[in-house]
Amino acid sequence: MKSPIIIAAVVLLAFITLRESTFVIDQSEQAILVQFGEPVGEPISEPGLHFRTPFVQEVRRFDKRLLAWDGDVSQIPTLGREFVIVDTTARWRISDPLQFLRSVRDESGARTRLDDIIDSVARDIVSGTDLEEIVRSRDWQVDVKEVEDEAVLRGDVDLEKPKKGRERLEQEMLAAASRLMPELGIELVDVRIKRINYIESVRRQVETRMISERQSIAERFRSEGQGKSEEILGQMERELRTIRSEAERQAAEIRGRADGEATRIYGEAFGADPEFYAFFRTLESYRALGENSTLMIDSDSEFFRYIESTRRR
Known part of the structure; x- marks a missing residue:
């Protein structure tokens, strides 16, 4: 009865031993094998099945891929004493697992050391550089003719091409920080400035200045528009006076021709029967007097000639 139990115990022990012996x-x-807290042998980088001393050695695994580091946002003065907020990021990998284990133990320790090193390097380089060099690329250039900013037009803004540019500064950060990486077993692949901005107090001043400049530009546009409007209205008024003058001239010519034609017709009518024409015109004047009109003239006036002749009849 004891034999099967012993066999099962041996099999179980063999299985556990085999499981603890392989990884x-x-x-x-x-990976690195660690025995009693000290690394043993060379780092293991080949994928696949490997062996270790069971119950004595443990496996410390490390990532071979690129790892990301994001620094804390720092407030740094530039060479021109403008306080800016700088946010940096980096990519790194574990190049020497044995040295990495001895110096920083794990990724958490590595990130702490990277915080100290990269933040310090970024602060040193940014504080010794003008703001224009930090925010502009080396190939940055501006056509002044296409810029409407009042500060640019006044010459208050430097539009010269930067001597270094952000890319060169990032390369300097990478080179400076990389000198300290071998002792950590780390390869620093890239360092980038992710974001640059003014601190809150300076940002408000910049925003106020930008608003003032935009208002100045808007006022200039409004002034130019008002001047153009006055010019168009003046031109329209001149054209309107010309049109009215020409219309009045044409109307006077038409009235003159009409008066001449009427005079001609009157003349022809008077010449055809002068007595009838005189009689008709006199009747017209009688009708103009109206029913309640009073006219004080001599009874022998020629005006009543036809009325008197009618009474006599």
């Missing part, structure tokens, strides 16, 4: 390394991993 698998993934393609994205590298």
